[in-house]
Amino acid sequence: MERRPDAPETNLAYPERTREQAEYFGATLDQVMKAGNEAGDVVRATLQVPFTVWTRWGNAGGRS
16 A cells, blocks of 8 residues: 655654655655645644634444
8 A cells, every 4th residue: 555645744853754755746855844834834824714613423323
């Protein structure tokens, strides 16, 4: 099973993971870390705006 990155790393705390991401995306280590930092900035900005999470409960009936 191919392992796919979920989000780019922001530093070299886990150098092997960052290297794998660079290879996967065809990017340099610096590009991966820059993208990770930019993604973090977007998430922080997005979470500054109030939002509501709606959930729906479902019955997961079973024998137990």
